[in-house]
Amino acid sequence: MIWHTGHGLTVPGARGTRLPPPAGGCLAERMTTPHTTGQAPSAHREPTSTAQGPVTEERGLGPPGGSGRSLPRVSGQGPVTEERGLRPSGGSGGSLPRVSAADVGTVVTRHGIQTVEPLIRPYLRHTPAITVDRADFGLPPGPLVLKLEQLQHGGSFKARGAFANLLLRDMPAAGVVAASGGNHGAAVAFAARALGIPARIYVPHVSSPAKIARIRSYGADLVVAGDTYSDALAACQEWTAGSGALPIHAYDQAETMLGAGTLGMELAGQAPDATQVLASVGGGGLLAGVAAWYAGRVQVVGVEPEGAPTLTAAMRAGRPVDAEAGSVAVDSLAPRRVGELTFAIIRQNAAKVLLVDDEAIVATQQLLWETLRVVAEPGGCAALAALVSGRCEPAPGETVAVVISGANTTAVDFGPPAARPKPRDQGTGP
Ligand SMILES: Cc1ncc(COP(=O)(O)O)c(C=O)c1O
Numbered sequence: 316m317i318w319h320t321g322h323g324l325t326v327p328g329a330r331g332t333r334l335p336p337p338a339g340g341c342l343a344e345r346m347t348t349p350h351t352t353g354q355a356p357s358a359h360r361e362p363t364s365t366a367q368g369p370v371t372e373e374r375g376l377g378p379p380g381g382s383g384r385s386l387p388r389v390s391g392q393g394p395v396t397e398e399r400g401l402r403p404s405g406g407s408g409g410s411l412p413r414v415s416a417a418d419v420g421t422v423v424t425r426h427g428i429q430t431v432e433p434l435i436r437p438y439l440r441h442t443p444a445i446t447v448d449r450a451d452f453g454l455p456p457g458p459l460v461l462k463l464e465q466l467q468h469g470g471s472f473k474a475r476g477a478f479a480n481l482l483l484r485d486m487p488a489a490g491v492v493a494a495s496g497g498n499h500g501a502a503v504a505f506a507a508r509a510l511g512i513p514a515r516i517y518v519p520h521v522s523s524p525a526k527i528a529r530i531r532s533y534g535a536d537l538v539v540a541g542d543t544y545s546d547a548l549a550a551c552q553e554w555t556a557g558s559g560a561l562p563i564h565a566y567d568q569a570e571t572m573l574g575a576g577t578l579g580m581e582l583a584g585q586a587p588d589a590t591q592v593l594a595s596v597g598g599g600g601l602l603a604g605v606a607a608w609y610a611g612r613v614q615v616v617g618v619e620p621e622g623a624p625t626l627t628a629a630m631r632a633g634r635p636v637d638a639e640a641g642s643v644a645v646d647s648l649a650p651r652r653v654g655e656l657t658f659a660i661i662r663q664n665a666a667k668v669l670l671v672d673d674e675a676i677v678a679t680q681q682l683l684w685e686t687l688r689v690v691a692e693p694g695g696c697a698a699l700a701a702l703v704s705g706r707c708e709p710a711p712g713e714t715v716a717v718v719i720s721g722a723n724t725t726a727v728d729f730g731p732p733a734a735r736p737k738p739r740d741q742g743t744g745p
Contacts, residue, residue: 414569416659422569423607423660428576435478435574438509442466442578444585444716451686452703459702460586460716461687464578465695470529471647471721472578472601473502473565479574480563481506489559490514494551496544496597496646497526498694498721499565504535515560517551519543522646523692525723543640544650566600567654575604579615582716583608589716593618593707595697596626596668597648599657601720606664614666616707618698620676623649626668629658643673647694647721671697675704680726683719695721 414422442464450456468474477499481491490513493503500516507514514535518527520542530537540550544565555562564571578601582592591614594602599617606615617626622642629635635658640649653661676693679700683689691699699717701707709715729735 414656416655419569419572419656419659420663423572423576423603423656425576425580425608425610427569427573428580428604428608431479431483431570431573432577432580434482435475435577438468438478438482438506439474439577440467441581444582445687446586447687449702449709449715452682454702455711457709457711458588458714460582460589460714461689461699462578462582462585462716462718463689464718464720465689465691465722469498469502469505469533470525470723471498471502471695472575472718473499473721474505474574475502475577476566476568476571476574476600476604477502477506477563478509479570479577480568481510481512483570484561486512487559487561490561491563492551492555492558492560493517493563493565494544494548495522495565496547496649496694497522497530498647498723499563500535500537501526501529501533501723503563504530504533507535508533513560515554515558517547517554519547519646523724525692525725526646529723543645545640548650564654565650566598566603567656568600569656571600572604572607572657572660575601576608577604578718579605579608582718586714586716588714589613590713591616591666591707591709592716592718593698593701594718595619595644595648595694595720596653597623597644597694598650599626599653599661601718602626602665603657603660605718607660610664615664616666616698616701617661617668618671618701618706619668620644620648620693620697621670621672624670625650625653626658626661627670629653630668634658642693643676644692644694644697647692648697669701669706671700671704671706675700675706679703684726689719690722690724690727691719692721692724692726695719695724 442462444460444462446458446460448456449459464472491503491507492515493500494517497518500518504514504516516530516535517538517540520539540547592605592609593616594605596602596617596619602617609615619626620642623638623640625638628638635652635655637652640651642649676697679696680691680693682703683691683696683699696719699719702715702717
């Protein structure tokens with residue numbers, strides 16, 4: 316390992332930005348926060364140590380803002396308990412209360428994720444994780460676990476959060492509406508079709524044709540609006556105001572993070588020896604969910620493009636701020652700023668964030684295809700690019716897990732059906 320779990324350190328030579336240290340330490344706070352008491356399902360053996368020794372609740376990754384305070388409350392509703400509100404819509408419990416950045420850490424927890432997981436499981440694929448040798452990617456040897464979430468319904472991890480929203484929140488007759496770079500829109504469209512709910516999706520012009528085609532194929536109303544995700548979000552919000560439809564935020568929503576957290580829960584069972592987990596960052600929902608599951612037990616590391624450094628900018632400013640919204644992964648990792656809620660969870664549970672350049676992302680996309688015949692879109696393999704480019708240098712023997720988060724790309728094009736050989740023309744075999 317080239318980085319350390321000490322507070323506020325910048326990774327030498329790796330252009331990493333450490334998450335700022337929580338003010339005042341937080342031993343007591345972490346010990347009293349409900350998520351620290353949630354038990355992992357028995358089938359999931361979790362790592363209890365890292366290269367630096369056991370990661371315990373006592374070690375440094377507590378909520379910002381001081382030590383030893385009692386749990387935050389949701390205004391006017393008494394203490395937030397993890398049991399509260401996590402019930403399917405239509406049931407007696409209603410949906411989760413709206414949470415603020417101060418409260419969200421009491422809702423997006425291991426226990427919250429465990430509660431949501433069985434609700435959404437019937438609608439999702441339990442995606443495989445493959446263990447390969449890092450040497451296959453031209454790196455020093457060592458175990459590398461790839462969580463192949465591009466095999467998820469809709470082609471990305473986003474289906475998890477989409478189902479969590481649609482199953483947990485009270486659903487108006489007008490259905491749902493979402494703004495998206497494309498993958499969240501595809502996921503919401505997929506989930507809405509599965510549950511018989513009307514859906515309207517806004518995407519920007521930069522959304523890849525593969526994503527737009529997916530959204531259309533799921534039968535949602537599609538609106539292409541503006542140049543960037545932020546433009547599509549603004550158009551979406553304008554329409555939503557008078558529509559009665561339920562907006563499903565791509566990342567800054569507790570249910571979205573809880574859904575993403577189920578990926579972390581699955582991965583923990585599939586890669587029990589992992590000492591660090593890498594996931595790409597756009598608005599921060601994926602990283603927040605995964606980090607909330609691990610809750611400091613392993614190092615959860617965010618990776619984002621240099622051209623869309625949303626989390627890096629937020630880390631430097633101490634709060635979400637606007638950042639450049641470019642890069643080759645513009646249709647997935649460039650929402651301009653991380654969410655208020657995601658940032659709160661990430662600060663509490665993740666270890667740090669790394670930047671990768673577009674060259675590294677594109678090279679990784681190619682390498683993944685050549686090495687494993689796995690297709691990923693740029694945003695889907697940005698986390699792996701941190702390893703391939705040497706921004707993250709694990710110790711020999713250390714198990715690193717990386718989320719391959721999406722593959723809605725036209726990178727593999729078999730040509731128009733008419734141009735493809737007919738099955739009988741493809742050889743007769745030995
Ligand atoms: C394939 C893929 N990976 C990662 C992300 C980042 O997710 P988040 O916005 O939750 O950080 C996205 C977001 O759209 C995505 O589409």
